[in-house]
Amino acid sequence: MQIHASPVTSRVLSPELESARVQIQEWARQYGLDFYETIFEMLDYEEMNMVAAYGGFPNRYPHWKFGMEYERLTKSYAYGLHKIYEMVINNDPCYAYLLECNHFVDQKLVMAHVFGHCDFFKNNIWFSKTNRKMMDTMANHATKIRKTIDKYGLEAVEGFLDRCLSLEDLIDRHSPFIQRRSKPAPNEPEHRGVPKISSSEYMDEYINPPDVLAREKLKQEQERRRRKHFPEEPQRDIMLFLIENAPLEDWQRDILSMIRDEAYYFAPQAQTKIMNEGWATYWHAKIMTERALTDAEVIDFADHHSGTVAMHPGQINPYKLGFELWKDIEDRWNKGKFGKDYDDCEDWLTKRNWDRHAGLGREKIFETRRIHNDITFIDAFFTEEFCHEHKFFIYSYNAERGGYEVADRNWRSVKQKLLAGLTNFGQPAINVVDGNFENRGELLLEHKHEGADLRLDYARDTLENIFKLWTRPVHIKTVIEGKDKMLGYDGESHLERTATDA
Amino acid sequence: MVLNIEQDHLRFREIVRGRIKQDLKKYISNSEMIGKKGKDFVSIPIPQIELPTFRFGERQEGIGQGEGDLSGPGSAGNNPGAHILEVDLTMEELAQILGEELELPRIQPKGTDRVATERDKYSQVSRTGPESLRHFKRTYHQALRRQIASGTYNANDPTIVPVHDDKRFLSWKTKPRPESSALILYMMDVSGSMGDEQKEIVRTTSFWIDTWIRANYKGVQTRYIIHDAVAKEVDRETFFHTRESGGTVISSAYELCGRIIEEEYPEDQWNVYVFHFSDGDNWSGGDTDRCVDLLKNTILPRVNLFGYGQVDSTYGSGQFVRELESTVAEEDKLITSCIETKDDIFQTIKDFLGKGR
Numbered sequence: 037m038q039i040h041a042s043p044v045t046s047r048v049l050s051p052e053l054e055s056a057r058v059q060i061q062e063w064a065r066q067y068g069l070d071f072y073e074t075i076f077e078m079l080d081y082e083e084m085n086m087v088a089a090y091g092g093f094p095n096r097y098p099h100w101k102f103g104m105e106y107e108r109l110t111k112s113y114a115y116g117l118h119k120i121y122e123m124v125i126n127n128d129p130c131y132a133y134l135l136e137c138n139h140f141v142d143q144k145l146v147m148a149h150v151f152g153h154c155d156f157f158k159n160n161i162w163f164s165k166t167n168r169k170m171m172d173t174m175a176n177h178a179t180k181i182r183k184t185i186d187k188y189g190l191e192a193v194e195g196f197l198d199r200c201l202s203l204e205d206l207i208d209r210h211s212p213f214i215q216r217r218s219k220p221a222p223n224e225p226e227h228r229g230v231p232k233i234s235s236s237e238y239m240d241e242y243i244n245p246p247d248v249l250a251r252e253k254l255k256q257e258q259e260r261r262r263r264k265h266f267p268e269e270p271q272r273d274i275m276l277f278l279i280e281n282a283p284l285e286d287w288q289r290d291i292l293s294m295i296r297d298e299a300y301y302f303a304p305q306a307q308t309k310i311m312n313e314g315w316a317t318y319w320h321a322k323i324m325t326e327r328a329l330t331d332a333e334v335i336d337f338a339d340h341h342s343g344t345v346a347m348h349p350g351q352i353n354p355y356k357l358g359f360e361l362w363k364d365i366e367d368r369w370n371k372g373k374f375g376k377d378y379d380d381c382e383d384w385l386t387k388r389n390w391d392r393h394a395g396l397g398r399e400k401i402f403e404t405r406r407i408h409n410d411i412t413f414i415d416a417f418f419t420e421e422f423c424h425e426h427k428f429f430i431y432s433y434n435a436e437r438g439g440y441e442v443a444d445r446n447w448r449s450v451k452q453k454l455l456a457g458l459t460n461f462g463q464p465a466i467n468v469v470d471g472n473f474e475n476r477g478e479l480l481l482e483h484k485h486e487g488a489d490l491r492l493d494y495a496r497d498t499l500e501n502i503f504k505l506w507t508r509p510v511h512i513k514t515v516i517e518g519k520d521k522m523l524g525y526d527g528e529s530h531l532e533r534t535a536t537d538a
Numbered sequence: 539m540v541l542n543i544e545q546d547h548l549r550f551r552e553i554v555r556g557r558i559k560q561d562l563k564k565y566i567s568n569s570e571m572i573g574k575k576g577k578d579f580v581s582i583p584i585p586q587i588e589l590p591t592f593r594f595g596e597r598q599e600g601i602g603q604g605e606g607d608l609s610g611p612g613s614a615g616n617n618p619g620a621h622i623l624e625v626d627l628t629m630e631e632l633a634q635i636l637g638e639e640l641e642l643p644r645i646q647p648k649g650t651d652r653v654a655t656e657r658d659k660y661s662q663v664s665r666t667g668p669e670s671l672r673h674f675k676r677t678y679h680q681a682l683r684r685q686i687a688s689g690t691y692n693a694n695d696p697t698i699v700p701v702h703d704d705k706r707f708l709s710w711k712t713k714p715r716p717e718s719s720a721l722i723l724y725m726m727d728v729s730g731s732m733g734d735e736q737k738e739i740v741r742t743t744s745f746w747i748d749t750w751i752r753a754n755y756k757g758v759q760t761r762y763i764i765h766d767a768v769a770k771e772v773d774r775e776t777f778f779h780t781r782e783s784g785g786t787v788i789s790s791a792y793e794l795c796g797r798i799i800e801e802e803y804p805e806d807q808w809n810v811y812v813f814h815f816s817d818g819d820n821w822s823g824g825d826t827d828r829c830v831d832l833l834k835n836t837i838l839p840r841v842n843l844f845g846y847g848q849v850d851s852t853y854g855s856g857q858f859v860r861e862l863e864s865t866v867a868e869e870d871k872l873i874t875s876c877i878e879t880k881d882d883i884f885q886t887i888k889d890f891l892g893k894g895r
Contacts, residue, residue: 086543098542101589103550106543107625194549202589347603356603432599443599453601464592488594497590512592 047078047136056144056328063327064151068402069319071154072168073129076147080136084120085109087133091302092125093174097181097294098190099197122146126157126305128168141333142340148323152316155405160311162304162409165212170301177294184287196288200295202501205463206274207296209303230256270467270482275299277468282505292505306462307409314358315405317344321359352454361413364422365404366397387421411458418454423447456487464490466512479506483514490514492523499525554625555635557584562639566746566887567880579626633753636746640888645754645809645842658710667707676706719757720809720842722748723798725791727816729766730783736849739877740815741778743847746887751811761798765791767821771798787821788814788858789828796836803840810841813890817851818858826861833862838871845890850878 049057057076064071079087089106090096112118121142124132132150134143157163167173185193230252235243271277275296279289305312321341329337345356368374372392381387408416428450432443444450459465470480479502483490495512503510509526524531558565565582627635636642663676681700685691691698724744726732752758762777763769766784769791791814799810820826838844848859859874875889876882 089543089546096542098546098549100546100550100553102543103546103548104587106547107550111626198589202591205591205593349602352601352603426603428601428603430599431602442602450601453599457601462594464594466592483592491593491595494590494593498592501590 049076049078049134052140053078053134053143056140057147060144060147060323060328061151063323064148064155064319067319067322068398069151069155071130071151071158072127074124074132074150074154075129076132076134076150078136079133081113081119082110084123084133084135085113088120088123092123092131092133093171095175095178097178097197098185099194099201101201122150124150124153125171126163126166126168126301127171130154130157131171139336141329141336144328144333145320145324145337145340148328149316149320151323152319153312155319156308156312156315159406160304160308160409161407162307166301166304167297173297173301177298180294181291184291188287193287193291196291197295199501199504200275200292202498203275203278203505204295204299206272206466207299207303208272208276209300209307209460211273212300266471267468270469272465272467274466274468274481277471278502278505281471283507284505288505304409307411310354310358310361310410311405311408311413312358313355314360314362317355317359318362318401360426361417361422362401364419364425365417366401368397369400370395370397372396411455414451414454414458418447418451420447423450459486464488469513473511476508478509478511481510481512483512485515489516492516495523496525496530499523499530503527553587554584555631557587558582558625558627559635559639562635563881563884566884567742579628580632581624581626583624629749630753633749636750636887637753640884640891642750642888642891643893645751657713659713660708660710662709662711663706664709665703665706667709671708673706673708677704680704680706719759719807720751720755720811721799721803722751722758722760723763723795723810723812724760724777725763725765725769725795725812725814726777727766727786727788727791728764728780728782729786729817729819730781731786731817731819731851732781732849733851736815736817736851737778739849739880739883740847742880743815743877743883743886744813746883747811747813747845747890750887750891755809763791763794763798765794769794785821786816786819787825788816789825789832792829792832792837796832799837799840805840811843811845812837812841813845813847815847815849816858818848818856819851820858820861826858829858830861830865833872841871843890843893844872846872846874847886847890848874848876850876 048054053076061074085106087094088109089102096102109120113120119135121135121138122132124130130150130153132147132154134146138146157166181193181197230249232240232244232249267277275292278284279292279296284292324337324341345353345359347353347356370393371390372378372394373387373390378387378390381390404413404417424447428445428447429442430444430450430453431440433439434441465484465486467482467484468479469482470478472478473480481502490512495514499510499512503525509524511522511524513520513522515521520534522531522533524533637644663673677700678698681698681704682691684701684704685698724740726737726740748758748760760774761771762774763771764777764780764782765786765788766782767787767790768784771794772780795812799812803810820829833844846859846862848856850856856876859876862872862874870893873890873893875886877886
């Protein structure tokens with residue numbers, strides 16, 4: 037299907053903007069950015085909100101969640117709470133949307149920003165397995181689901197979609213890169229048989245009596261059958277497990293697969309939020325300040341740029357954190373602030389004034405943008421100096437004072453906390469461990485508890501949704517307030533019990 | 539290609555409506571919502587309409603950057619947890635939901651045969667019209683567009699000459715005026731025994747009554763009377779916030795009410811709704827007799843509906859409602875209802891409006 041000629045009723049760029057685009061693209065390439073062809077479309081704010089509600093794609097399957105997002109965006113735009121300046125889609129060609137009512141200088145900034153993203157999409161390894169024809173794929177999904185609705189009715193399909201979307205995060209984000217399912221090893225116990233005690237031939241019958249051997253064999257057989265797990269190993273990709281094992285109708289299986297594909301497509305964006313936004317911000321700042329700005333635009337640019345990297349109470353701004361880290365990396369590698377000598381140096385002042393004129397900064401940041409994701413990025417480059425320089429801290433809630441306060445400024449704790457927040461991309465890590473739990477065809481999931489409890493009301497609702505797919509009782513092992521618990525739903529009521537070793 | 543967001547948005551609104559209907563009882567007794575009433579719509583908080591997923595509970599910690607001035611509670615909000623969605627509903631939508639859920643019959647207005655007046659409004663632009671109504675700006679705008687389109691526009695010599703086809707004229711649309719109008723008259727006992735809680739109940743109840751009646755008529759007037767031992771007419775603000783300490787003489791209010799209706803609202807042109815809220819602790823039996831008399835002879839013949847809501851209070855004897863029921867019971871224009879707690883508001887509204895008057 038060829039739909040990407042003009043996805044929305046969009047307008048082409050004005051001649052002025054078009055020449056700015058050509059110019060900025062040229063500069064971006066000169067700096068070494070490498071991207072797919074990037075198509076800019078001009079949208080008014082209403083269209084922008086629509087496209088944004090659809091996650092950037094003009095053609096999505098019908099679902100109320102998009103309508104809800106649209107309402108939210110429209111309202112916060114109307115109340116002046118936020119404005120979407122730009123949107124860019126990881127696709128070949130890349131699509132980027134500009135907001136019609138923006139100033140010329142803002143449009144230039146956004147274009148420079150977009151080329152940063154496009155370079156990142158094309159070159160970061162975590163994006164390497166994403167579908168680059170997603171624009172078409174999304175449209176195909178939409179068509180298929182519409183046809184399904186025509187056949188089975190809106191209510192059935194919508195209800196099923198609700199359930200699928202409730203499981204959207206239950207995928208294995210590393211699986212595109214790892215062969216999870218190995219072929220059965222040739223050396224498994226079942227091939228070994230019952231061990232015999234070595235003996236001379238004439239004594240064999242007495243030392244290894246046949247009836248004992250047969251009994252032993254039977255026992256082993258039973259043991260093996262008892263132990264045989266389904267799945268054999270805990271499986272992170274719960275959506276896949278359900279696709280392969282839940283009693284679904286064909287159309288349901290199709291829909292679940294489509295939702296899973298879309299989830300995998302979006303996953304790397306969550307894995308690289310800090311890097312990607314930081315990278316784009318770094319490049320818009322670079323291109324604008326070194327090349328694209330005219331004297332008259334400086335103030336507007338500064339205003340907009342500082343808005344982008346401003347910190348807001350209660351959350352980390354990925355634009356800011358990423359941007360500063362990229363600058364810091366470039367600076368360190370330019371000055372040779374790395375390696376054994378530097379790490380071993382204990383004098384603060386020497387370290388601070390360290391400059392070996394290594395000049396490797398540019399090279400290093402390009403290498404980094406290729407191989408890292410947010411976790412490894414923070415792990416590798418969030419240093420003590422960086423933490424102090426940028427005044428990071430941990431805050432916590434003080435019940436006595438009834439407010440939040442600074443709890444810790446130690447860089448190791450801050451880093452730990454940052455990384456913890458990114459582990460499994462901020463989602464609870466959940467595996468399916470048994471598809472035949474208690475030998476009754478029930479489903480057992482396990483939450484790998486790493487300090488934070490699940491939100492129970494949501495967990496219960498999610499269990500209900502999984503139950504509707506699995507059709508047999510569903511359980512999840514987790515930890516609630518320090519105690520091992522098992523939550524379950526059997527189609528009628530929710531159970532909560534202290535977990536035993538199942 | 540057209541985006542389908544409108545469908546999805548409509549579907550979302552439908553789901554929202556369903557949710558509101560489901561929980562209407564809760565919303566009805568919740569006076570917070572009234573505070574969020576704008577001119578034409580209310581904003582209703584709906585909890586959790588999102589898709590459930592496995593996610594972490596509230597965290598009490600997070601990371602910040604800067605000097606760390608987090609003094610004072612609430613300065614840092616790291617709670618993605620409680621996601622409350624505020625949905626705007628128009629008053630019509632709200633009335634419709636109310637009507638559906640309470641199974642309220644449409645009101646049959648009197649005086650539908652009254653001639654509707656018409657009014658012209660200059661709200662349109664047309665291609666034809668008299669020169670006196672020529673719209674200069676639009677005409678020149680049109681001429682400019684034509685010249686640019688045909689390539690005859692010269693930026694160095696921006697002369698614009700409209701031709702006949704460019705001309706635009708103001709045009710009018712005739713709008714009919716409301717044909718039936720209604721008066722809602724609220725009376726409330728503000729004697730010492732009516733506390734804040736009771737007033738809150740009255741306020742909430744009157745909000746829903748307003749919503750429904752306004753949805754049924756086009757021109758609605760509201761008037762307010764407060765009384766303790768004497769009655770006076772006040773504005774809305776005063777109505778809900780006055781507290782007197784005197785005794786209670788209900789007939790004073792009924793007298794004033796009767797006079798207002800008689801003098802200002804001719805029966806054949808107005809649908810009159812009167813609601814009276816009190817804790818039912820009247821001054822004397824003699825005065826109650828006078829009230830009954832006023833009701834029977836002056837008020838009831840002229841109104842569509844007289845609703846008496848008796849709010850439970852610790853001080854009131856609650857005698858009045860029994861007197862009314864025993865002496866005026868045969869009149870079907872009189873509806874009495876007892877409101878003990880906020881949760882009864884739902885039933886009271888159903889009582890008052892359930893007859894379709």
